[in-house]
Amino acid sequence: MTVPLTECERHPMTQLGSTPRAALDRMIAGAGAGRSQLADIVDEIGPVQVTDIVIAELGHRTELRGCVPADTSLLFEHRGKIFGVLARAGATGEFEATRLADPTAADPDVTVEQSLSEVVASLFGPRGTAAAATRSIKWRDTDAVFGVSLPIFETVRRILDSIDRPYALGLGELCVAHGSDKWGLHQYTQHYESHFEAIRDRPLTVLEIGVGGYSDPRRGGESLRMWRDYFCRATVFGVDIVDKTALSGQRMTVLRGDQSVPADLAEIVRTTGLLDIIIDDGSHLGSHIITSFRALFPALRDGGWYVIEDLQTSYWPSFAEHSGDHTKSPTAIDFVKTLIDGLNYAEADNRTDRDTDAQIKGLHFYHNMVFIEKGANRGAGAPQWVRNA
Numbered sequence: 001m002t003v004p005l006t007e008c009e010r011h012p013m014t015q016l017g018s019t020p021r022a023a024l025d026r027m028i029a030g031a032g033a034g035r036s037q038l039a040d041i042v043d044e045i046g047p048v049q050v051t052d053i054v055i056a057e058l059g060h061r062t063e064l065r066g067c068v069p070a071d072t073s074l075l076f077e078h079r080g081k082i083f084g085v086l087a088r089a090g091a092t093g094e095f096e097a098t099r100l101a102d103p104t105a106a107d108p109d110v111t112v113e114q115s116l117s118e119v120v121a122s123l124f125g126p127r128g129t130a131a132a133a134t135r136s137i138k139w140r141d142t143d144a145v146f147g148v149s150l151p152i153f154e155t156v157r158r159i160l161d162s163i164d165r166p167y168a169l170g171l172g173e174l175c176v177a178h179g180s181d182k183w184g185l186h187q188y189t190q191h192y193e194s195h196f197e198a199i200r201d202r203p204l205t206v207l208e209i210g211v212g213g214y215s216d217p218r219r220g221g222e223s224l225r226m227w228r229d230y231f232c233r234a235t236v237f238g239v240d241i242v243d244k245t246a247l248s249g250q251r252m253t254v255l256r257g258d259q260s261v262p263a264d265l266a267e268i269v270r271t272t273g274l275l276d277i278i279i280d281d282g283s284h285l286g287s288h289i290i291t292s293f294r295a296l297f298p299a300l301r302d303g304g305w306y307v308i309e310d311l312q313t314s315y316w317p318s319f320a321e322h323s324g325d326h327t328k329s330p331t332a333i334d335f336v337k338t339l340i341d342g343l344n345y346a347e348a349d350n351r352t353d354r355d356t357d358a359q360i361k362g363l364h365f366y367h368n369m370v371f372i373e374k375g376a377n378r379g380a381g382a383p384q385w386v387r388n389a
């Protein structure tokens with residue numbers, strides 16, 4: 001049964017993408033706090049806006065392809081009041097939600113009621129926070145559902161799983177689901193997981209250079225969606241030379257900029273603030289990679305990661321910037337090799353470039369990619385007499 005439009009307010013997902021970052025940041029931080037503190041934060045932001053944030057999150061986390069179009073009423077309770085939405089699978093399996101002006105007027109196939117704070121904690125809290133202690137589920141036709149398994153169960157299970165199991169999918173699964181090439185031709189996701197799994201549930205700020213889709217402004221964003229869904233508490237930014245800002249949504253902001261232009265990079269950092277993870281998957285030209293590293297590395301937090309993908313282009317004539325001659329401008333591989341010397345700067349005589357030496361504590365090389373780990377590198381060198389002995 002469909003609720004007549006007069007009883008509800010259409011609430012397209014695109015509008016929900018414009019949630020102010022401060023409110024979202026506050027809510028994500030609060031999701032790791034105690035339940036009564038979180039309820040105060042919901043008061044502060046306003047339960048209607050919090051409901052919108054929850055629904056936008058469910059919108060991109062819930063895959064309803066192949067599901068029957070059951071009407072699911074989601075009633076979120078906060079301080080005795082109900083904030084309701086009607087959810088169903090759209091024509092191509094996307095999660096569609098309509099805010100209910102009068103939740104009691106709807107006659108859905110199933111009604112799920114749960115405390116708003118508990119849902120927020122489940123969606124945005126650290127690993128192990130998800131709970132359904134306040135949840136009740138009422139099927140409209142109890143006789144029909146008794147003792148049988150109905151297709152509608154699968155629809156509702158998927159919606160509720162997206163609340164209860166935010167960390168269920170691994171990076172490889174998310175990569176394939178969103179269509180990024182970081183798994184397939186490249187085998188990058190295994191390396192990302194080995195470094196990022198331990199920090200997956202932190203409220204991180206992530207920036208990726210290169211949104212994908214090249215000249216088409218409507219295409220791309222695959223890896224950004226993968227990061228958004230992998231890091232459930234993160235704010236993800238993407239930057240591309242082509243204007244792909246229309247791909248922005250909740251927890252995923254696309255900026256326009258050229259990674260070879262320091263002024264563009266400075267503007268990007270003004271927008272993002274300090275970063276925890278930076279990934280360079282942009283033009284793959286050596287000079288651009290070096291310019292971006294110099295401009296962005298200072299904005300990386302201590303303990304953060306700077307990843308450069310597709311280093312194989314350093315060996316390809318088509319990516320050499322001086323008429324195919326790599327000897328005339330340093331490649332990305334030439335550059336990252338200097339960082340290895342920098343790791344041992346305390347012991348290396350005659351080393352000139354010391355900009356980042358004391359701030360890089362680890363370098364992890366894999367096939368075609370490097371992970372640069374920011375952190376204090378202040379080991380004392382051996383005394384001079386040992387070196388000269």
Ligand SMILES: C[S@@+](CC[C@H](N)C(=O)[O-])C[C@H]1O[C@@H](n2cnc3c(N)ncnc32)[C@H](O)[C@@H]1O
Pocket residue numbers: 179180181182208209210211212213214215220221222223224239240241242257258259260281282283288
């Ligand atoms: C390999 S694709 C990115 C793929 C995406 N990161 C993924 O994994 O799904 C490279 C992108 O970099 C963008 N790009 C090329 N040159 C750039 C530059 N100078 N600055 C910023 N982006 C650039 C291209 O427009 C293209 O969309």
